[in-house]
Amino acid sequence: QVQLVQSGAEVKKPGASVKVSCKASGYTFTRNTMHWVRQAPGQSLEWMGWINAGDHNRYYSQKFQGRVTTTMDTSASTAYMELSSLRSEDTAVYYCARDSGRDWLLDYWGQGTLVTVSS
Amino acid sequence: EIVLTQSPGTLSLSPGEGATLSCRASQSVSSSYFAWYQQKPGQAPRLLIYGASSRATGIPDRFSGSGCGTDFTLTISRLEPEDFAVYYCQQYGSTPLTFGQGTKVEIK
Numbered sequence: 001q002v003q004l005v006q007s008g009a010e011v012k013k014p015g016a017s018v019k020v021s022c023k024a025s026g027y028t029f030t031r032n033t034m035h036w037v038r039q040a041p042g043q044s045l046e047w048m049g050w051i052n053a054g055d056h057n058r059y060y061s062q063k064f065q066g067r068v069t070t071t072m073d074t075s076a077s078t079a080y081m082e083l084s085s086l087r088s089e090d091t092a093v094y095y096c097a098r099d100s101g102r103d104w105l106l107d108y109w110g111q112g113t114l115v116t117v118s119s
Numbered sequence: 120e121i122v123l124t125q126s127p128g129t130l131s132l133s134p135g136e137g138a139t140l141s142c143r144a145s146q147s148v149s150s151s152y153f154a155w156y157q158q159k160p161g162q163a164p165r166l167l168i169y170g171a172s173s174r175a176t177g178i179p180d181r182f183s184g185s186g187c188g189t190d191f192t193l194t195i196s197r198l199e200p201e202d203f204a205v206y207y208c209q210q211y212g213s214t215p216l217t218f219g220q221g222t223k224v225e226i227k
Contacts, residue, residue, distance in 0.1 A: 035216075045156075045164065045207060047216040061215040095163055103152055104211040107175065109163035 002026040004096050004110035011116045017084040020113045022096030029077040030054050033099035035106055036070060036081045038092040046092075050099065051079065086117045121146055121210050125219035131227040138195040140222045142208035147188050152212030155184055155193045158221075159204045167206075168193065198224070 007021040022034065036048040049060035051070040058070055069082045079096055094113045097106035122145040130138055140155075150171040156164035166175040168184035171191060181196040195202055203226050208219040 044220045045209075045218040047218070059214065063215075100169075104214075104216060105152075105154060105166075105169050106209075106211070106216075107166050107169075109165070112163055 002098065002108045004098060004108055006094075006096060006110040006113045009114040009116070011118065012086050014087055014117055014119055016086050016117075017082055018086060018115050019080055019082040020094050020096075020115070022079045022081075022110050024077045024079070024098070027098075030074055032101055033104075034070070034072070034079040035097045035099055035104075036068075037095045037097055037106070037109075039095070039112075040089070040092040043092075045095075048081070050104070053079070083115075086115075088117050091115065091117045120215055121148060121213060121217050123208050123210060123217055123219035125206075125208055125222045127222060128220075129223045129225060131225050132198055133227045134198050134200055136198055138193075138198055138202075138224055140193040140195075140206055140208075140224075142186075142191045142193075142219050144189045144191070144210060148191075148210045149212045150187045152210055153184075153186070153191055154209045154211060155182075156207045156209060156218075157202075157204050158207065164207060195224075200226075 003025045005023045010018050030053045033050050033052045035050045051058045071080045096110040098108040100107040124143045126141045153171040155168040158164045172184045183194045185192050205221045205223045207221050
């Protein structure tokens with residue numbers, strides 16, 4: 001079965017960077033794009049961008065352009081999301097979500113990684 | 120950016136009752152690219168409905184979706200105890216992908 005297992009919670013200071021990992025299993029990793037979505041405490045979901053596991057093409061929401069970088073290690077079936085210049089408003093749970101392969105539909109999600117930004 | 124507005128914010132219902140959740144888009148969304156998710160506290164969202172009306176794998180038939188253009192609906196025919204959660208609508212036809220603000224279905 002498809003599983004996405006994310007790295008553990010992080011606490012960072014303002015201005016720092018954070019890198020979250022997402023290890024996939026149960027499917028052929030290079031066949032599906034991976035998306036990243038975040039959720040601030042008590043808030044809705046906010047899409048950040050995607051990376052294609054086959055050709056590593058990326059697309060980011062304009063809101064995060066310049067601050068977010070998504071990468072992949074296909075040999076380890078792991079995707080990464082790095083967010084830089086952290087501020088308190090970046091405190092959120094960050095999710096990886098697999099693209100079903102059908103028009104950006106997010107069909108499986110990781111368990112989430114809480115990133116807390118605090119001085 | 121397509122803005123999705125869900126209503127109501129909260130639904131207070133009893134197990135066995137039916138629920139109707141609405142989502143309105145700021146511009147037309149192709150029905151092929153509209154989804155609903157369920158989220159329980161401390162858990163990741165779970166895909167319920169895609170293509171506006173198709174149930175995802177393993178989703179019981181008491182969940183149904185409908186709508187087109189700018190107005191979409193999620194219907195739960197008879198609420199089970201495990202259905203009390205927050206529900207989000209989402210469009211995935213254009214970037215940025217966007218979500219509604221959520222409807223909480225709580226036990227009355």
